[in-house]
Amino acid sequence: MGRLGTKTLTELGLSPVASLGSGKLDTRVTGLSVDSRKVAEGHLFAALPGTQAHGADFVPAALKAGAAAILTDRLGAQRAAEAIAAYQPAVVLAEDPRQALAYTAALWFERQPEVVAAVTGTNGKTSVATFTRQIWTLLGLEAVNIGTTGVEGAFETGSGHTTPEPITLHNILHDAWEHGVTHAAMEASSHGLAQRRLDGVRLAAAAFTNFTQDHLDYHATFEEYFAAKAGLFARVLPEDGVAVINIDDPRGPEIEGYAAERNIDVLRVGRSEAADLRLIAQRFDATGMDVRFDFAGTPYQTRLNLIGGFQAENIMLSAGLAMACGAEPDRIFECLHDLKGVRGRMQHAATRDNGAAVFVDYAHTPDAVATAIKALRPHVMGRIIAVIGAGGDRDRTKRPLMGAAAAEHADVVIVTDDNPRSEDPAAIRAEILVACASALEVGDRAEAILRGVDALQAGDALLICGKGHETGQVVGDDVFPFDDVEQASLAVAALDGAI
Ligand SMILES: CC(=O)N[C@H]1[C@@H](OP(=O)(O)OP(=O)(O)OC[C@H]2O[C@@H](n3ccc(=O)[nH]c3=O)[C@H](O)[C@@H]2O)O[C@H](CO)[C@@H](O)[C@@H]1O[C@H](C)C(=O)N[C@@H](C)C(=O)N[C@H](CCC(=O)O)C(=O)O
Numbered sequence: 001m002g003r004l005g006t007k008t009l010t011e012l013g014l015s016p017v018a019s020l021g022s023g024k025l026d027t028r029v030t031g032l033s034v035d036s037r038k039v040a041e042g043h044l045f046a047a048l049p050g051t052q053a054h055g056a057d058f059v060p061a062a063l064k065a066g067a068a069a070i071l072t073d074r075l076g077a078q079r080a081a082e083a084i085a086a087y088q089p090a091v092v093l094a095e096d097p098r099q100a101l102a103y104t105a106a107l108w109f110e111r112q113p114e115v116v117a118a119v120t121g122t123n124g125k126t127s128v129a130t131f132t133r134q135i136w137t138l139l140g141l142e143a144v145n146i147g148t149t150g151v152e153g154a155f156e157t158g159s160g161h162t163t164p165e166p167i168t169l170h171n172i173l174h175d176a177w178e179h180g181v182t183h184a185a186m187e188a189s190s191h192g193l194a195q196r197r198l199d200g201v202r203l204a205a206a207a208f209t210n211f212t213q214d215h216l217d218y219h220a221t222f223e224e225y226f227a228a229k230a231g232l233f234a235r236v237l238p239e240d241g242v243a244v245i246n247i248d249d250p251r252g253p254e255i256e257g258y259a260a261e262r263n264i265d266v267l268r269v270g271r272s273e274a275a276d277l278r279l280i281a282q283r284f285d286a287t288g289m290d291v292r293f294d295f296a297g298t299p300y301q302t303r304l305n306l307i308g309g310f311q312a313e314n315i316m317l318s319a320g321l322a323m324a325c326g327a328e329p330d331r332i333f334e335c336l337h338d339l340k341g342v343r344g345r346m347q348h349a350a351t352r353d354n355g356a357a358v359f360v361d362y363a364h365t366p367d368a369v370a371t372a373i374k375a376l377r378p379h380v381m382g383r384i385i386a387v388i389g390a391g392g393d394r395d396r397t398k399r400p401l402m403g404a405a406a407a408e409h410a411d412v413v414i415v416t417d418d419n420p421r422s423e424d425p426a427a428i429r430a431e432i433l434v435a436c437a438s439a440l441e442v443g444d445r446a447e448a449i450l451r452g453v454d455a456l457q458a459g460d461a462l463l464i465c466g467k468g469h470e471t472g473q474v475v476g477d478d479v480f481p482f483d484d485v486e487q488a489s490l491a492v493a494a495l496d497g498a499i
């Protein structure tokens with residue numbers, strides 16, 4: 001962070017409290033940290049209230065490491081009073097220190113790509129962000145997508161989180177800008193919105209995909225989870241931005257209401273008559289689909305080499321976002337047939353000698369499991385075999401619902417492990433199996449995939465759900481290399497005699 005020089009608190013939009021610590025307005029800081037273990041000499045340490053602790057408990061460690069200023073809330077200042085009195089740093093108090101940190105990080109890093117769009121919703125964020133980036137790239141623009149799969153496009157790096165915390169996020173946006181990136185599409189996770197991680201980003205547009213159950217381990221209620229997502233439109237998107245909303249989702253009109261309250265322009269997308277960009281028809285075959293849609297009274301038809309009807313919904317939202325950010329509709333529509341599938345989302349992984357295909361998908365919520373299996377159905381004449389599992393240390397209530405979704409929509413279900421983390425894998429599988437008793441239980445994921453591939457007859461398809469682009473299986477504190485696409489290819493090769 002040193003390469004950005006130093007800045008005074010005033011330059012960072014912060015005013016220290018005169019009666020606390022040094023009270024010095026012109027305190028210069030050399031960088032920002034949210035974790036005491038990363039504080040360097042002269043840093044501003046943001047001591048944030050957390051789920052496990054209050055960052056204030058680490059103020060003594062941060063000051064010992066050389067922090068020159070502390071950003072916290074009233075409670076934090078009280079908890080750290082002794083260390084503040086001893087070290088006399090500048091102390092900035094904020095009612096919402098996470099939001100203050102987001103604004104400060106934006107001022108610290110100064111630059112971001114000229115056009116940034118954000119996508120929220122339970123499912124489809126990575127897909128919409130990636131398709132939007134692909135559209136921009138096909139239009140000749142320097143573009144990236146930022147989210148679960150890292151930073152991809154004209155500038156590439158890891159991101160760690162779906163929505164990185166503000167210091168990392170603004171660092172990425174600055175570096176992307178420095179590499180000449182003018183357009184960025186980012187994911188706004190509910191954690192990210194609840195923790196104000198993207199409040200400092202200047203958005204040109206924001207999209208809403210859909211809303212169903214997930215993350216009830218973090219959000220106290222379903223409504224709290226929705227309120228976090230709605231914050232993108234009720235708070236983060238500026239009034240001159242454009243909201244691009246999937247109007248088919250039952251919560252779409254509510255999101256539109258939040259935008260309307262702030263006089264934000266809305267572009268409605270969906271199959272409903274009310275949509276501005278309207279999906280009219282889809283025709284499926286083994287390798288993709290033809291889609292027909294309408295914009296401003298003109299019908300368009302194009303080929304999408306993608307599996308799954310919902311991909312067309314995601315692509316319509318992406319086209320809407322690109323439009324909302326200023327691209328010419330006709331030019332956007334012309335490039336749709338060149339869009340490539342998103343890694344680990346209905347990705348074709350392998351084909352058996354008998355023609356049966358294997359797909360890898362990131363479905364890890366009840367809705368996504370149902371959607372993914374149903375979406376595969378029109379492309380497949382035979383049976384659908386689904387491999388599912390649920391993550392440990394995550395929303396437990398979704399497990400039986402995922403089992404029920406698989407049992408209802410697939411012909412054969414195999415229940416296996418998906419990142420058990422600190423939990424007992426067999427106990428997780430049991431919670432899924434409650435709702436799909438006739439499923440086959442195979443704990444070892446490689447073996448589950450092998451068994452699924454082995455069961456494939458001509459015309460069947462195997463859908464491996466849950467890990468998508470992931471490259472590891474998290475067991476306890478260990479991460480074992482594991483890639484569903486690779487395992488599918490190995491299984492096909494082993495069974496069909498290629499190796
Ligand atoms: C549950 C969650 O979102 N936690 C985030 C939250 O941490 P927390 O409130 O639990 O922190 P805490 O452990 O109580 O500690 C309080 C504060 O003390 C600080 N601390 C802690 C220990 C120490 O030695 N020194 C120190 O300074 C912490 O940095 C924190 O600021 O605030 C931290 C700092 O802003 C985040 O790094 C942290 O993200 C953690 C790493 C995380 O794993 N988050 C995941 C669940 C997440 O954000 N996922 C979403 C969604 C993914 C999806 O859609 O599926 C994502 O956007 O990636």
Ligand SMILES: Nc1ncnc2c1ncn2[C@@H]1O[C@H](COP(=O)(O)OP(=O)(O)OP(=O)(O)O)[C@@H](O)[C@H]1O
Nearest residue numbers: 122123124125126127148310361362363368371372
């Ligand atoms: N529009 C959609 N409607 C319903 N399900 C979808 C939709 N788009 C994607 N999915 C399902 O959700 C899974 C995850 O898709 P994607 O990664 O794009 O979503 P995400 O919102 O980024 O997820 P995460 O929050 O885990 O990062 C896909 O593999 C697919 O099964």
Ligand SMILES: N[C@H](CCC[C@H](N)C(=O)O)C(=O)O
Nearest residue numbers: 364390391394418419466467
């Ligand atoms: N980013 C999400 C998706 C995880 C997908 C699944 N593979 C799991 O481990 O539950 C999470 O951490 O909840």
Ligand SMILES: [Mg+2]
Nearest residue numbers: 125126148162
């Ligand atoms: Mg994602």
